[in-house]
Amino acid sequence: MKIRKFILITLAFLCLLNLNVFSQKTEKYKxxxxxxxxxxxxxxxxxxxxxxxxxxxxxxxxxxxxxxxxxxxxxxxxxxxxxxxxxxxxxxxxxxxxxxxxxxxxxxxxxxxxxxxxxxxxxxxxxxxxxxxxxxxxxxxxxxxxxxxxxxxxxxxxxxxxxxxxxxxxxxxxxxxxxxxxxxxxxxxxxxxxxxxxxxxxxxxxxxxxxxxxxxxxxxxxxxxxxxxxxxxxxxxxxxxxxxxxxxxxxxxxxxxVELKNNEYDIVINKENKQKKNIEKEEKVVKKDEDKNNNVKKNEKRSNNIEYKVQIKSSTTKVALDASEFKNIENIEEIIIDGVYKYTVGSTSDFDKILEKQSEIRKKIPGAFVIAFKNGKKVTIKEARAD
Ligand SMILES: [Zn+2]
CATH class of the missing domain: 3.40.630.40 (Zn-dependent exopeptidases)
Known part of the structure; x- marks a missing residue:
């Protein structure tokens, strides 16, 4: 009984863990x-x-x-x-x-x-x-x-x-x-x-x-x-x-x-963003003004949304998405926060849904836990839930 209680409280602790260790910034990680x-x-x-x-x-x-x-x-x-x-x-x-x-x-x-x-x-x-x-x-x-x-x-x-x-x-x-x-x-x-x-x-x-x-x-x-x-x-x-x-x-x-690793990653991301921007520019030329306005509105709305993901691994070095430790896990996403590679699955604004996802993933990776983002920035679960 004592042990069961300990497991339950441990699970609760992991779920509610104050995850504000990392705050996502656009500047380089220090x-x-x-x-x-x-x-x-x-x-x-x-x-x-x-x-x-x-x-x-x-x-x-x-x-x-x-x-x-x-x-x-x-x-x-x-x-x-x-x-x-x-x-x-x-x-x-x-x-x-x-x-x-x-x-x-x-x-x-x-x-x-x-x-x-x-x-x-x-x-x-x-x-x-x-x-x-x-x-x-x-x-x-x-x-x-x-x-x-x-x-x-x-x-x-x-x-x-x-x-x-x-x-x-x-x-x-x-x-x-x-x-x-x-x-x-x-x-x-x-x-x-x-x-x-x-x-x-x-x-x-x-x-x-x-x-x-x-x-x-x-x-x-x-x-x-x-x-x-x-x-x-x-x-x-x-x-x-x-x-x-x-x-x-x-x-x-x-x-x-740790700081150097993040900077190397920034270079890759900046390159990708540049390419994306060029493509967007070309697309914009053929779009009507009306469509453009709609897109802006849509993006604004999306940026205010809360997003939950399940983190399955963090590492200071890049991990291949087809690595054996990720076996049988689909749609893994790689993000970097403060110099650290985070591997996540799932993306939803629905907290109950992400908890379901977390239970599913924990069958394969027991240490998986929920993280939250607001306007694309990492926030604590508490902050996300307060919205
Ligand atoms: Zn001691």
Missing amino acids: LKKVVIDAGHGGKDPGAIGKKAQEKEICLAIALKLGYYIETYIEGVEVIYTRKTDDFIELHERANIANDNNADLFISIHVNSTEGNTAYGTSTYVMGLHKSDDQMEVAKTENSVILQEADYKKKYSGFDPDSPETYIILNLYQNAYFDQSVILAEKVQTQFEKRAGRKNGGVRQAGLLVLWQTTMPSVLIETGFISNKKEEDFLITTYGQEIIASAIFRAFRDYKNE
């Missing part, structure tokens, strides 16, 4: 907002080492990373989930990112295990864990919700210790998986090649804080506090600077890559 999340805080110390607590290291690295971005990258707003030693509930951390329409969410943590031999860095994206230690990280990081009042209500019966809940979490494909992996790989490369840290790789796990964000997101384990050498490194300003600057370079490279 990554403008990043949320930096220092793990734990306040009454929740996180993992405890011999000399320090996880929450202190997370905050120090988060502030340094934010400072580097604010200082060296123009036009990017940094939003912190905490800048002081405060307890912030897990869902609130995701809310801060969602409500601010952030382009990226970076959560900073320090790992810990029984024993003192394990060391190294790893970056997590939301997904299905492939080993027990990945599952353990998810359990540990998610268990902070147990310190929140009413956590059962707030997280729809989510039990951080139950394997079933993780299986359910993973039924829902994360729409930002691909982009999150791109950033995670860059972070790990920087750690290994430039910061001289052990590369524990890009990993997947059912991390609640990532699951609740509606943008590409990663959770970085910057080292093991349970390992003496790594704790000694992570508590120094020098160590924190090395880690923060590695994440900074990964962020900068990710931003450049």
Whole structure:
């Protein structure tokens, strides 16, 4: 029963998800907002080492990373989930990112295990864990919700210790998986090649804080506090600077890559539009004035309409419409919003019809969800429904 309730609420959550992460613009895409999340805080110390607590290291690295971005990258707003030693509930951390329409969410943590031999860095994206230690990280990081009042209500019966809940979490494909992996790989490369840290790789796990964000997101384990050498490194300003600057370079490279991809796409679109315009020009010559006026009116009317589509995939790279992952799905449309390719099916102004379409598509792609447009611009479902 508990699990069923969890599934239902999860579905509702996905349907009503505040999808205002992307706002379609005619100008070139720029990554403008990043949320930096220092793990734990306040009454929740996180993992405890011999000399320090996880929450202190997370905050120090988060502030340094934010400072580097604010200082060296123009036009990017940094939003912190905490800048002081405060307890912030897990869902609130995701809310801060969602409500601010952030382009990226970076959560900073320090790992810990029984024993003192394990060391190294790893970056997590939301997904299905492939080993027990990945599952353990998810359990540990998610268990902070147990310190929140009413956590059962707030997280729809989510039990951080139950394997079933993780299986359910993973039924829902994360729409930002691909982009999150791109950033995670860059972070790990920087750690290994430039910061001289052990590369524990890009990993997947059912991390609640990532699951609740509606943008590409990663959770970085910057080292093991349970390992003496790594704790000694992570508590120094020098160590924190090395880690923060590695994440900074990964962020900068990710931003450049996503923005460049969008610009390449713009060139193709502009070419197509030019060709279209030329054809339209020729047609206009033979049309009567009356017809022209009618067309203008028609177009005006259409542009005020709300349009719903079902998104089945997003990717920073172009995906062929006949790719095997799209097998048995017809009439796929490719659109680009803020540097990201979105693949959608269906198009209707009728919300009930698009929900039907969504259920149909979810049989093949469980992570599919409804997105809305107004005057051709991406809006939230809430905004579309208000019309
Ligand atoms: Zn942590």
